[in-house]
Amino acid sequence: MNLSLNRIKSQNQMTNIYIGSALLILSILDVFLNSFFRINISGSLPGNLSIFFPLILGFLGLSYLRTEYSGYKFLDSLNKNINTNNFNAFLTLFITFAILKAFPPALSWMILDANISGDTKEACTGTGACWTYIKVWLKRFMYGMYPNELHWRINSAFLLVIGLGFVGYFFKENLKKYLALYYVVIYPIIAFLIIYYLISGGSFGLVWVETGAWGGLSLTFIVSFFCLIFCFPLGMILALGRRSSLPAIRYISVGYIEFWRGVPLITVLFMSSVMFPMFLPQDFFMDKLVRVIIAITLFEAAYCAEVIRGGLQALPRGQYDAAKSLGMGYWKMHIFVILPQALKLVIPGIANTFLALVKDTPLIFVVGLAEIAGMLALAKTNPKWLGFAMEGYIFAAIIFWIICYAMSKYSYNLEEKYKTER
Amino acid sequence: MNNKIKRILPQLLTILFVVFVFGFFTINAQVNMDNRGIDFGFGFLSQEASFDMQFTLLDYDGQDSYLWAYVVALLNTLLVSFLGIIFCTILGVIIGIARLSQNFLIKNSAAWYVEFFRNIPLLLQIFFWYYAALRALPLPENAQPWFGVTYMTIKGYYIPSMIWENLNVFISCLIAAIVAIIFIRIYAKKIQEKEGKQLPVLYMSLALITILPLLSFLMGGVTLDFEIPVLKQLAQTSFIYEGGVALPPELIALVLALSLYTSTFVAECVRAGIQGISKGQKEAAASVGLTPNQILKLVIMPQALRIIIPPTTNQYLNLTKNSSLAAAIAYPDLVLVFAGTALMQTGKAIEIVGITMLTYLSISLAIAALMNWYNKRIEIKEK
Numbered sequence: 163m164n165l166s167l168n169r170i171k172s173q174n175q176m177t178n179i180y181i182g183s184a185l186l187i188l189s190i191l192d193v194f195l196n197s198f199f200r201i202n203i204s205g206s207l208p209g210n211l212s213i214f215f216p217l218i219l220g221f222l223g224l225s226y227l228r229t230e231y232s233g234y235k236f237l238d239s240l241n242k243n244i245n246t247n248n249f250n251a252f253l254t255l256f257i258t259f260a261i262l263k264a265f266p267p268a269l270s271w272m273i274l275d276a277n278i279s280g281d282t283k284e285a286c287t288g289t290g291a292c293w294t295y296i297k298v299w300l301k302r303f304m305y306g307m308y309p310n311e312l313h314w315r316i317n318s319a320f321l322l323v324i325g326l327g328f329v330g331y332f333f334k335e336n337l338k339k340y341l342a343l344y345y346v347v348i349y350p351i352i353a354f355l356i357i358y359y360l361i362s363g364g365s366f367g368l369v370w371v372e373t374g375a376w377g378g379l380s381l382t383f384i385v386s387f388f389c390l391i392f393c394f395p396l397g398m399i400l401a402l403g404r405r406s407s408l409p410a411i412r413y414i415s416v417g418y419i420e421f422w423r424g425v426p427l428i429t430v431l432f433m434s435s436v437m438f439p440m441f442l443p444q445d446f447f448m449d450k451l452v453r454v455i456i457a458i459t460l461f462e463a464a465y466c467a468e469v470i471r472g473g474l475q476a477l478p479r480g481q482y483d484a485a486k487s488l489g490m491g492y493w494k495m496h497i498f499v500i501l502p503q504a505l506k507l508v509i510p511g512i513a514n515t516f517l518a519l520v521k522d523t524p525l526i527f528v529v530g531l532a533e534i535a536g537m538l539a540l541a542k543t544n545p546k547w548l549g550f551a552m553e554g555y556i557f558a559a560i561i562f563w564i565i566c567y568a569m570s571k572y573s574y575n576l577e578e579k580y581k582t583e584r
Numbered sequence: 585m586n587n588k589i590k591r592i593l594p595q596l597l598t599i600l601f602v603v604f605v606f607g608f609f610t611i612n613a614q615v616n617m618d619n620r621g622i623d624f625g626f627g628f629l630s631q632e633a634s635f636d637m638q639f640t641l642l643d644y645d646g647q648d649s650y651l652w653a654y655v656v657a658l659l660n661t662l663l664v665s666f667l668g669i670i671f672c673t674i675l676g677v678i679i680g681i682a683r684l685s686q687n688f689l690i691k692n693s694a695a696w697y698v699e700f701f702r703n704i705p706l707l708l709q710i711f712f713w714y715y716a717a718l719r720a721l722p723l724p725e726n727a728q729p730w731f732g733v734t735y736m737t738i739k740g741y742y743i744p745s746m747i748w749e750n751l752n753v754f755i756s757c758l759i760a761a762i763v764a765i766i767f768i769r770i771y772a773k774k775i776q777e778k779e780g781k782q783l784p785v786l787y788m789s790l791a792l793i794t795i796l797p798l799l800s801f802l803m804g805g806v807t808l809d810f811e812i813p814v815l816k817q818l819a820q821t822s823f824i825y826e827g828g829v830a831l832p833p834e835l836i837a838l839v840l841a842l843s844l845y846t847s848t849f850v851a852e853c854v855r856a857g858i859q860g861i862s863k864g865q866k867e868a869a870a871s872v873g874l875t876p877n878q879i880l881k882l883v884i885m886p887q888a889l890r891i892i893i894p895p896t897t898n899q900y901l902n903l904t905k906n907s908s909l910a911a912a913i914a915y916p917d918l919v920l921v922f923a924g925t926a927l928m929q930t931g932k933a934i935e936i937v938g939i940t941m942l943t944y945l946s947i948s949l950a951i952a953a954l955m956n957w958y959n960k961r962i963e964i965k966e967k
Contacts, residue, residue, distance in 0.1 A: 432927075
């Protein structure tokens, strides 16, 4: 292949470059005009040839352009990056053309032909997406069936909880030693109280809103937030238990971790919704949301424990020996020497566990809690708004994608940061 | 003495705590079940299930027992997992290798593919494929054939089914070929260790695996017919395809979402594995005079696989567990059929959720045990 193409090349490098760029530009132009303006220059060619025409042209063009060194910066970087051999040239063209072909339809569906004005289905007349649907349902997607006039309660609760999360940054030097205590014990309790009194209401003159009305993205946040702050301490205890020298504690921890890691979350949720009430005293009522949060916490704690165990194992033995030789006991050694170092090591792993947790929360839809997937299912089957499933799922996907992508980038940055420190 | 108490006391307390929790739950469950008039037991498994399933691999109807419904549903779960694992491996390997490509475009497209599919919750992806993408497919009467004989419609994917005659002869020929190949490999290894001679094992294996089954067609009386799906009118506006195999849209959506989602993780495993091999290995192998093929087969792959396989198995396990999301789009898998319908009908929450969890747990533990065995086997034996 290579040989035969080399034979048709001219001896003069400049001629090759001219012919090559002409062919390449022609082929890209053909695809571009075809997809953006529906003009088909190669339409007169017989049959399937018109489909392959730009590919063949571009392929020839790239093989003309392929030289060891041309002196033009752009051409050299082109050759080095996307045009190293025939196979690469073909893949390059294929991807470029696929993007060129897919871009205009996607663009016109998403933006150009889309509607966002109006308040009813009738406003959507174009062939594109109907963002009116999202606009009308936005409050439901965000807050579920929570009464419209009370949305400020959710907003302010979230702002307060997030604000309190940053309080640790402003601790004075002499308070720094209480940082862990604050985040592990005090913060969760305050956050729980804020969410309970502000979002549930029932006292301080606020109207009671039962958890059945909670929903949408705010419920996703509430569930992931609580699971996140509760599963971490539990996971730490389990990780220490698994590394313990006491056989009973070790085996119980191993059994716990392996059990929860071996079952799918959906069965755990089923358990929390249908089986768990059977295990509670007769007249003891526990809200479904609380049961679900407990279930997810127990589940994720097992994963957390494994991550933390990795950090504990990665510490050199010398750290343990040094702490022991200073006469430290088990708890002193772990709290002051081992855990601070081990936890630093596992921050990226923990971030990944939390990412998985956030991605898992839509599952609570299966046991009837109407977080965003549940609200989408509700909106989709509303007789006034039939046929807009695509818009709804794309909207939810974009939101989750942004959240998860930001989290994964953040965890990657943390990883890089701690890598250099060691 | 003091030391002994220090060791025994925490253990005793932990055990007491666990016993207390379990005891508390058991007593409550006892009381609750007494009050509701439910008794604990697995007798219901032999009762008539009396519900139907949309899609089954084995024969099943409402008159069969709950136990049989369990087996059929478990097979459905395993089918989804199996298909998902195959597709996610193929995709994952391609994407993982593409991420290491020198080609700027390919490298970045692969990276964006990974970032895109990894960061959207699986449940939303399943919903997207099932409720949005597959609903946009044509009705059966408007469907254009794919590859001439298969039809992708809103009601599912219709493919030709195979009708075998003397299938057992064919299968025994296939098994014989595989056994022969194993023996040839062992023999070839022996020869190589003894005399340093290399037999063309690959060609011999290829020849065996094609010729033996082919012989069964020519001489063993094996025949293979295809039943092609044909459009049939049920009512004025209702059409279906008859004959062949119909893959329901639930299955397609599930396999698509699972394999696209998991392939991103497999791709990362593959990339990490290949990157984990130092360049010196390749150069050393080249300098002892191995051919590029031999370098890949004898030096790079064995080492890369050692890094790739354990995390990849973990991903397969995740895929199997995630296949339980089938319940959300009503694909009759273990969770939907057993923890959903059967639980609704019998009310035996503890038994049924327990069985379901135990099933997944045993699959996980079995694979984990296999993995540990494999890891031990391929461990670098340091002297």
